[in-house]
Amino acid sequence: MDNESLEILDLLIQIEREMARLYFDFAMLFQLDPDQHSFWQNIAMEEIDHASFLESQNQIISAIAELKFVQFINRDKLNKTLQEIRTTRSRLNDAPYTHQQAIELALTLEVGYNEHLLRHSLKIEIPELRNILQTLETMNEKHIQLLSKYKLEHKS
Numbered sequence: 001m002d003n004e005s006l007e008i009l010d011l012l013i014q015i016e017r018e019m020a021r022l023y024f025d026f027a028m029l030f031q032l033d034p035d036q037h038s039f040w041q042n043i044a045m046e047e048i049d050h051a052s053f054l055e056s057q058n059q060i061i062s063a064i065a066e067l068k069f070v071q072f073i074n075r076d077k078l079n080k081t082l083q084e085i086r087t088t089r090s091r092l093n094d095a096p097y098t099h100q101q102a103i104e105l106a107l108t109l110e111v112g113y114n115e116h117l118l119r120h121s122l123k124i125e126i127p128e129l130r131n132i133l134q135t136l137e138t139m140n141e142k143h144i145q146l147l148s149k150y151k152l153e154h155k156s
Contacts, residue, residue, distance in 0.1 A: 011078040012136070013054045018085040022049035022109075025092050026102045036099055039150055043106075044141060050139050053151065057132045074116065081113050103151045110147065114140040 023044035030036035088105060097105065117137045 016051035020044045107147045
């Protein structure tokens, strides 16, 4: 796999790991409420699973000699998403979020990231790569549904 493709794969993994860190931060922020703490803890663990899934697919992706990730995925958009997550994490200490703000932020990040994955995965003609990105998109869609449901159940 070319260096640019490796960078794209690494960015996808970094985003998943950074989302996990953000959700662990939220779990700590809401640790006095067992329900909220558990919710964020569980969703963080699933983000780690997403990163592990991508790491486990590295050999498959590397084996596709003609693969050019760069043709299908917008690296600038991924970098922007990663920076948004990191910026959010750095702001937590200055101004902690309310639970509703945390849910809204998580939904915004998940939906934007997922729309990017879905939009680009549909263009991919390499079945193995398309399947990997569609699997990741499905995993993220589950988070969007969980966050949306939790938001409705815990309105202020």
